[in-house]
Amino acid sequence: MNEDSTQTQTRFGVRERSIPSLEPLAVLYRQTEYSTARLIRLRERASEELLEDTVVLEAFQELDSAHEELRVAEEHLQIQADAIVHAYDALDVERRRHVELFDGAPEAYFVTDFHGNVRQANRCASELLNIDGTFLVGKPLLSFVDSKDRQRFTELVSRAARQDRVLRCEIRMQPRHCARPLWVALSIAANVASDAQNSGLRWLVRPRLAERGVADSDHETSLEVQLRKRTQELADTKYLLDRCLLREQETRQSAQGEARSKNALLAKVAHELRDPLISISGWLDMINSDRASASIKARALASMEQSLRTLGRIVDELVENARLDERNARLEFRAVELPAVLQQALDACRPAALQKNVRLIAELAPDIPQLRADPERLQQIFLNLLSNALKFTPALGEISVSLRCCGEQAEVAIRDTGSGIEPELLAVLFEPFSGLLKKSAISQGGLGLGLHIAQRLVELHGGTIAAESDGPGRGATFRVRFALDAGPPATEA
Numbered sequence: 001m002n003e004d005s006t007q008t009q010t011r012f013g014v015r016e017r018s019i020p021s022l023e024p025l026a027v028l029y030r031q032t033e034y035s036t037a038r039l040i041r042l043r044e045r046a047s048e049e050l051l052e053d054t055v056v057l058e059a060f061q062e063l064d065s066a067h068e069e070l071r072v073a074e075e076h077l078q079i080q081a082d083a084i085v086h087a088y089d090a091l092d093v094e095r096r097r098h099v100e101l102f103d104g105a106p107e108a109y110f111v112t113d114f115h116g117n118v119r120q121a122n123r124c125a126s127e128l129l130n131i132d133g134t135f136l137v138g139k140p141l142l143s144f145v146d147s148k149d150r151q152r153f154t155e156l157v158s159r160a161a162r163q164d165r166v167l168r169c170e171i172r173m174q175p176r177h178c179a180r181p182l183w184v185a186l187s188i189a190a191n192v193a194s195d196a197q198n199s200g201l202r203w204l205v206r207p208r209l210a211e212r213g214v215a216d217s218d219h220e221t222s223l224e225v226q227l228r229k230r231t232q233e234l235a236d237t238k239y240l241l242d243r244c245l246l247r248e249q250e251t252r253q254s255a256q257g258e259a260r261s262k263n264a265l266l267a268k269v270a271h272e273l274r275d276p277l278i279s280i281s282g283w284l285d286m287i288n289s290d291r292a293s294a295s296i297k298a299r300a301l302a303s304m305e306q307s308l309r310t311l312g313r314i315v316d317e318l319v320e321n322a323r324l325d326e327r328n329a330r331l332e333f334r335a336v337e338l339p340a341v342l343q344q345a346l347d348a349c350r351p352a353a354l355q356k357n358v359r360l361i362a363e364l365a366p367d368i369p370q371l372r373a374d375p376e377r378l379q380q381i382f383l384n385l386l387s388n389a390l391k392f393t394p395a396l397g398e399i400s401v402s403l404r405c406c407g408e409q410a411e412v413a414i415r416d417t418g419s420g421i422e423p424e425l426l427a428v429l430f431e432p433f434s435g436l437l438k439k440s441a442i443s444q445g446g447l448g449l450g451l452h453i454a455q456r457l458v459e460l461h462g463g464t465i466a467a468e469s470d471g472p473g474r475g476a477t478f479r480v481r482f483a484l485d486a487g488p489p490a491t492e493a
Contacts, residue, residue, distance in 0.1 A: 146172035276307035345382035392418035421469035
């Protein structure tokens with residue numbers, strides 16, 4: 001890229017903000033490899049007492065796959081940043097062309113606001129008034145009008161600001177350092193734009209060629225044609241500039257939004273990965289010490305296994321979310337007893353509810369017709385919703401699950417007495433990584449993907465899901481509805 005392009009990129013700020021790096025995850029990934037190597041050496045030393053555990057290798061293989069996906073996302077963001085650079089280059093070319101057309105016009109040309117204050121003046125205008133262009137900008141054009149014609153000039157400005165046509169007149173102007181005034185012919189047109197900065201009056205000023213009151217018709221006609229042509233060229237240039245600027249702003253806002261989302265995601269993933277990795281590293285150091293007893297080693301292995309399961313869950317959520325968003329999920333539809341699937345999800349969550357001292361209540365109507373669905377995916381939906389309810393319901397709280405028929409639909413309602421949902425978060429509750437917006441979700445852990453995955457799976461079954469809450473501290477209700485007589489969606493058939 002040439003020197004001018006580089007300066008344009010710096011001036012408009014395209015290169016001033018670098019694309020966020022994946023170095024935090026790279027460090028965590030190197031720490032993961034180091035912990036894996038140490039864990040393998042430990043298991044080789046303890047081979048006479050322990051069986052080979054393949055969970056460790058599988059979990060870190062999935063973690064490596066997630067790291068590769070994040071690297072690809074960074075490359076996509078870099079491509080978008082390059083597109084912004086190209087947009088700035090095109091914008092700079094159009095701006096230069098506009099300056100050349102304006103400054104190189106063969107007649108004196110002014111741009112003022114609706115009060116006659118000069119905003120722009122080309123080279124011929126500066127020569128006409130015998131003043132440098134840098135000193136001309138900001139001054140009222142009235143100050144260069146002869147005192148005998150100032151009243152008529154003020155009335156002309158007022159009329160031009162109100163009328164949508166070209167006004168013409170002849171007045172006497174007083175160039176700087178000139179003893180005699182100069183008769184000039186004025187052509188004035190108003191330009192009303194969407195913003196006040198680009199609205200104002202356009203002036204074409206030329207010295208009179210004949211005695212006052214005598215017109216040179218041939219020159220007047222040629223001048224009008226030239227004025228219309230130049231005006232159209234300037235209007236076309238402004239239109240192109242506005243479009244380039246709008247595209248650049250939209251691209252920049254989109255890139256900035258994606259960069260912010262990516263930074264938030266990287267920070268959350270790093271936070272979620274760091275705790276189990278630190279736990280594994282700490283237990284490895286303790287086991288490798290000479291003071292580690294058999295009981296401590298057993299506790300260490302149990303804790304590391306739990307940490308690895310946490311890492312595996314995080315990777316599974318990231319991979320599952322990517323598959324659902326890219327519509328690569330495979331569903332196997334068949335006739336399903338909805339009460340049985342819901343009861344299995346309740347049984348799976350009952351130990352966690354007992355451990356937290358949360359009461360589970362189920363009211364399942366037995367006469368629900370069969371539903372064509374993927375039973376494993378249905379159970380995943382209910383497990384995600386129940387896990388979410390357990391996460392935000394305190395001890396001695398209550399979670400009720402009901403199943404009933406609503407016309408030709410089956411409705412599953414999961415109510416809890418937990419922390420509730422703020423009204424402004426209901427609209428984005430099912431967005432991916434929506435947990436990043438809730439302080440309570442950060443303290444509870446998780447990436448905020450469970451509800452998004454549940455929504456996508458419900459939609460793949462042709463159903464609907466909605467959340468209700470009266471506000472913080474008043475609990476929440478999630479309603480899932482499926483059409484009883486509907487088969488799988490056409491896209492999954």
